[in-house]
Amino acid sequence: MRKNKARPPRLGQWILKKILPPEERRFLIEGIEERYVRELKDRGRISALFWYLRDIFRTIPILIIDDFFGSATMLKNYLKIALRNIKRHKTFSFINITGLVVGMTCSIFIMLFIQYEISHDRYHENANRIYRILIRQPTDIYQGIDIYSISPPPLKAALMKDFPEIQNAARILRTEGLINYKNNRYLESRFFTVDPEFLKIFTFPLTTGDPETALNEPFSILLTEEMAEKYFDDEDPMGKILNIDNKYDYQITGVLRDIPGNSHFKFDFLGSFNSLYPIYGDYGDRFFEDWNAYQVKTYIQLHSSSDTSEFNSKFPVRLEKYRGRPTNDEIYIQPLTNIHLGGNVNDEIEANSDIKYVYFFSAIALLILLVACFNYMNLSTAGAVQRMKEVGIRKVAGASRHNLILQFLGESLLFAFIALLFSLWLVKLLLPAFSSLIEKELSFPVFNNIETFSSLIGISVLVGILSGSFPAFFLSSFLPVNIIKGKLISRKSLNKSSGFRNTLVVTQFAISTVLVICTIIIFNQLQYIRTKELGFKKEYVVTIPIQDENLKKNYGPLKYDLSQYSKIVDVTVSNFLPFSVENSQAVDWDGRPEDGPDFRYLCVDPNFLDFYGIELAEGRNLSKEIPTDVEQAYILNESAVRLIGWEDPIGKRFNCQRYVDGQVIGVVNNFHCHSLHRQIEPLVIFLFDDSGWWDVRYFSIKISSEDISGTLALMEEKFEKFSPYPFSYYFLDERIDMLYRREQKLGQNFGYFTFVAIFIACLGLFGIASLTSGQRIKEIGIRKTLGASVSSISILLTKEFMKLTSIGIIIAFPISYFAMHEWLKNFAYRVDIGWIPFMGAVLITVLLSLGTVFIQVFKAARANPADSLRYE
Amino acid sequence: MRVLTKLEESVLLSVLKLKDDAYIVSIKDQLERFTSKNMSFGALYVALNRLIKYRYLESHIGESSSLRGGRAKKYYKLTKNGVLALKDIRQLQNLMWKGFENLVKELLEG
Numbered sequence: 001m002r003k004n005k006a007r008p009p010r011l012g013q014w015i016l017k018k019i020l021p022p023e024e025r026r027f028l029i030e031g032i033e034e035r036y037v038r039e040l041k042d043r044g045r046i047s048a049l050f051w052y053l054r055d056i057f058r059t060i061p062i063l064i065i066d067d068f069f070g071s072a073t074m075l076k077n078y079l080k081i082a083l084r085n086i087k088r089h090k091t092f093s094f095i096n097i098t099g100l101v102v103g104m105t106c107s108i109f110i111m112l113f114i115q116y117e118i119s120h121d122r123y124h125e126n127a128n129r130i131y132r133i134l135i136r137q138p139t140d141i142y143q144g145i146d147i148y149s150i151s152p153p154p155l156k157a158a159l160m161k162d163f164p165e166i167q168n169a170a171r172i173l174r175t176e177g178l179i180n181y182k183n184n185r186y187l188e189s190r191f192f193t194v195d196p197e198f199l200k201i202f203t204f205p206l207t208t209g210d211p212e213t214a215l216n217e218p219f220s221i222l223l224t225e226e227m228a229e230k231y232f233d234d235e236d237p238m239g240k241i242l243n244i245d246n247k248y249d250y251q252i253t254g255v256l257r258d259i260p261g262n263s264h265f266k267f268d269f270l271g272s273f274n275s276l277y278p279i280y281g282d283y284g285d286r287f288f289e290d291w292n293a294y295q296v297k298t299y300i301q302l303h304s305s306s307d308t309s310e311f312n313s314k315f316p317v318r319l320e321k322y323r324g325r326p327t328n329d330e331i332y333i334q335p336l337t338n339i340h341l342g343g344n345v346n347d348e349i350e351a352n353s354d355i356k357y358v359y360f361f362s363a364i365a366l367l368i369l370l371v372a373c374f375n376y377m378n379l380s381t382a383g384a385v386q387r388m389k390e391v392g393i394r395k396v397a398g399a400s401r402h403n404l405i406l407q408f409l410g411e412s413l414l415f416a417f418i419a420l421l422f423s424l425w426l427v428k429l430l431l432p433a434f435s436s437l438i439e440k441e442l443s444f445p446v447f448n449n450i451e452t453f454s455s456l457i458g459i460s461v462l463v464g465i466l467s468g469s470f471p472a473f474f475l476s477s478f479l480p481v482n483i484i485k486g487k488l489i490s491r492k493s494l495n496k497s498s499g500f501r502n503t504l505v506v507t508q509f510a511i512s513t514v515l516v517i518c519t520i521i522i523f524n525q526l527q528y529i530r531t532k533e534l535g536f537k538k539e540y541v542v543t544i545p546i547q548d549e550n551l552k553k554n555y556g557p558l559k560y561d562l563s564q565y566s567k568i569v570d571v572t573v574s575n576f577l578p579f580s581v582e583n584s585q586a587v588d589w590d591g592r593p594e595d596g597p598d599f600r601y602l603c604v605d606p607n608f609l610d611f612y613g614i615e616l617a618e619g620r621n622l623s624k625e626i627p628t629d630v631e632q633a634y635i636l637n638e639s640a641v642r643l644i645g646w647e648d649p650i651g652k653r654f655n656c657q658r659y660v661d662g663q664v665i666g667v668v669n670n671f672h673c674h675s676l677h678r679q680i681e682p683l684v685i686f687l688f689d690d691s692g693w694w695d696v697r698y699f700s701i702k703i704s705s706e707d708i709s710g711t712l713a714l715m716e717e718k719f720e721k722f723s724p725y726p727f728s729y730y731f732l733d734e735r736i737d738m739l740y741r742r743e744q745k746l747g748q749n750f751g752y753f754t755f756v757a758i759f760i761a762c763l764g765l766f767g768i769a770s771l772t773s774g775q776r777i778k779e780i781g782i783r784k785t786l787g788a789s790v791s792s793i794s795i796l797l798t799k800e801f802m803k804l805t806s807i808g809i810i811i812a813f814p815i816s817y818f819a820m821h822e823w824l825k826n827f828a829y830r831v832d833i834g835w836i837p838f839m840g841a842v843l844i845t846v847l848l849s850l851g852t853v854f855i856q857v858f859k860a861a862r863a864n865p866a867d868s869l870r871y872e
Numbered sequence: 873m874r875v876l877t878k879l880e881e882s883v884l885l886s887v888l889k890l891k892d893d894a895y896i897v898s899i900k901d902q903l904e905r906f907t908s909k910n911m912s913f914g915a916l917y918v919a920l921n922r923l924i925k926y927r928y929l930e931s932h933i934g935e936s937s938s939l940r941g942g943r944a945k946k947y948y949k950l951t952k953n954g955v956l957a958l959k960d961i962r963q964l965q966n967l968m969w970k971g972f973e974n975l976v977k978e979l980l981e982g
Contacts (some may be wrong), residue, residue: 027896027945028913028914030943031895031896031897032913034897035913055912058912058914058915059912059914059915062912062915063917
């Protein structure tokens with residue numbers, strides 16, 4: 001028999017050793033060991049093990065409890081008293097638990113949200129070794145950023161050659177695709193064309209098909225399960241042919257499991273990259289070597305053996321080295337796991353989040369939790385008088401202060417855990433609603449995710465200790481002598497505790513008021529954005545994106561067809577829509593400095609300015625009647641004129657990517673050609689020409705307000721005649737609202753959390769008001785018998801609370817002012833903060849707190865003094 | 873005077889019966905023989921400590937013997953107080969059981 005066989009499992013013994021005081025543990029542990037050895041001899045290994053486990057599982061809790069509370073009997077007593085207190089003081093228990101439940105529910109939601117945000121892209125097996133290539137183009141600033149997530153196609157091979165650390169690299173080309181299977185036609189916007197290595201780098205498992213070979217052949221395509229169901233229902237998609245863009249037949253070589261929601265890119269289809277050779281035809285070979293084609297996204301994966309920090313230090317690398325032509329562009333790398341919370345660079349596949357939002361919401365969660373904890377502290381110290389006798393008796397019976405502190409801490413922990421149970425239930429209940437609110441699919445695995453579980457326990461323990469610490473120290477400080485003398489609590493400690501309580505109330509209201517003010521200002525700004533004159537008319541304008549190449553070149557007939565219909569007021573075409581002109585072109589004028597900036601550009605039809613009601617400041621409009629206007633006439637906006645510095649711009653030489661120089665024929669008033677986050681940048685407007693260089697990307701159609709659905713149906717019919725793509729349209733004003741979605745979401749969430757914070761604070765105030773007015777019931781009785789009126793007593797009692805809320809509000813003013821001042825800096829065009837939000841917040845906070853307090857106070861003031869004084 | 877619980881009573885009795893050989897394992901064995909209930913080592917350990925705190929028991933560390941790999945045991949012994957407490961409870965129980973036979977007889981016959 002081997003030696004260690006005769007010894008009990010080591011883990012159990014180790015735990016015992018940790019729990020017991022060192023000088024004592026030996027005898028118990030050795031005792032258990034001795035008995036274990038006997039069991040082993042008598043009944044064999046298995047039953048000995050069972051015996052051991054059974055014993056140890058019963059032993060450990062007893063030891064812990066014994067260690068913590070002296071004995072199990074006392075613990076039972078504490079529990080009994082705590083539960084009895086909950087039952088006896090129903091209102092306070094209700095307020096305490098409700099406050100904690102609401103606070104914890106909010107925090108759990110925010111925690112789930114943060115966990116979800118942080119978990120982005122971490123499900124890839126190689127997540128830590130995957131990087132995205134970014135390119136900085138210092139001369140080309142787009143949407144205020146000069147970093148791009150797109151790179152030229154030949155970069156992949158060049159990097160592979162230069163950096164032995166790179167194991168795999170894959171390019172992604174993202175396009176739209178018109179997918180057709182048996183006349184089931186949809187325009188799919190999440191169509192990726194990728195290198196075969198894509199499936200090696202990322203962990204996107206296939207349900208059918210071989211990931212090694214699936215993307216090797218040209219015109220191979222993979223699709224997600226969701227798409228397989230959409231197009232094939234019950235059919236087996238493997239090997240079927242999908243027609244794309246009415247031209248190419250792709251064969252399905254596999255089905256992917258659906259892409260998890262916490263990915264920074266999502267796709268529905270994966271086409272093979274070498275399909276691009278036949279698709280691009282003559283251009284194909286050049287495209288793969290074209291250092292100017294900033295079109296693909298490149299991702300790389302390092303060998304598991306390579307040193308990531310050393311690799312990191314090699315970047316940025318200048319692109320010049322590969323390109324062979326002078327350029328300032330630089331190559332950067334970005335770790336995959338940083339992408340989602342790293343904010344946006346240009347040409348993101350999907351809008352990313354920002355680590356700032358994570359911090360911001362964590363702060364709110366903490367504040368709300370704090371407000372809830374303050375409630376508990378307040379109510380239990382204010383209600384201390386009721387526990388005074390208990391403390392006295394316990395002390396006389398020999399309880400040490402240490403015991404009492406543990407008792408009261410235990411009570412607050414009990415509250416916290418009761419609250420946790422309720423909020424778990426609430427979270428389960430409200431999770432779908434919350435998920436749709438933040439537009440993310442959250443899940444809530446409480447028990448099968450050790451991280452979530454332990455953080456939940458962590459939150460409750462934190463809440464329990466935080467809210468229980470002050471009451472525990474305060475309550476345990478009573479001296480039995482004083483209690484018996486009838487002095488209850490010494491003047492000094494009473495003052496100290498009420499001072500502390502007041503501070504808490506002030507803090508609560510400061511926090512709530514800050515939140516209210518912020519909410520009001522955010523909504524003000526949103527309102528401002530929605531109603532600001534943009535400089536063009538946006539009402540009743542339907543915009544239709546054009547995908548079909550033929551229609552882009554030959555839009556005239558359709559435009560004519562549409563304008564014949566009486567419900568359609570006007571039709572125009574352009575390459576961009578007036579609210580988001582984001583692309584720029586190099587321009588030239590006399591005296592342009594070497595490093596002069598590119599201008600945003602709008603390619604339009606002659607009636608564009610009239611259509612949108614954009615006003616000319618000087619000069620004339622573009623016109624069809626004047627033949628030279630097609631290639632040689634430019635209209636600038638005021639920003640452009642100011643930048644160039646012309647006194648009298650009309651007639652000056654100007655050129656934008658054309659063989660012949662043209663001249664400036666007019667200047668338009670500045671209109672908001674980007675979101676209000678940014679200043680209006682220099683813009684040039686000119687007509688479409690025959691060069692085929694400029695694409696008609698949008699139809700704008702102004703319709704009459706009558707029978708909108710009829711008009712839309714007619715437009716659909718006309719469009720389908722000209723384009724094989726499914727008809728899709730947007731109302732211009734809705735599209736403009738989309739620019740501010742993030743802010744709108746923020747405002748909405750802020751509103752909800754503000755409501756919660758105020759609710760909890762008022763709940764606490766209600767509790768305190770009822771406690772103090774209850775304690776002063778005799779004073780009120782005497783005052784009333786001496787002739788005080790109900791109103792004077794109400795005012796007397798309310799005054800104190802109002803003082804506290806007022807201080808809270810005043811503290812809130814500067815904090816919220818600076819916070820919002822920072823936030824508003826995100827917008828180039830913003831509201832003045834002014835005094836209205838502050839007044840509004842004062843009104844809301846004061847009315848709510850006054851209302852809450854008054855319910856209690858009024859009840860106390862109205863009470864018949866005979867009742868309150870009788871038994872004396 | 874504090875009345876002993878049933879558990880404390882049986883622990884004290886076990887210690888008494890074991891004379892010089894009362895240490896945690898033997899006490900547990902004894903208890904298992906007395907009662908069919910199987911208590912854990914932890915519960916026994918806590919009870920023993922409590923009894924020491926009430927001064928019903930005292931303990932001393934025995935000499936190490938080669939039999940247990942050179943490890944010493946902690947032996948328990950009743951104090952005067954412990955004996956008194958047992959006497960008390962015996963008295964109390966006698967008082968309570970007094971007339972039991974007659975009462976049962978009455979109940980069955982009547």
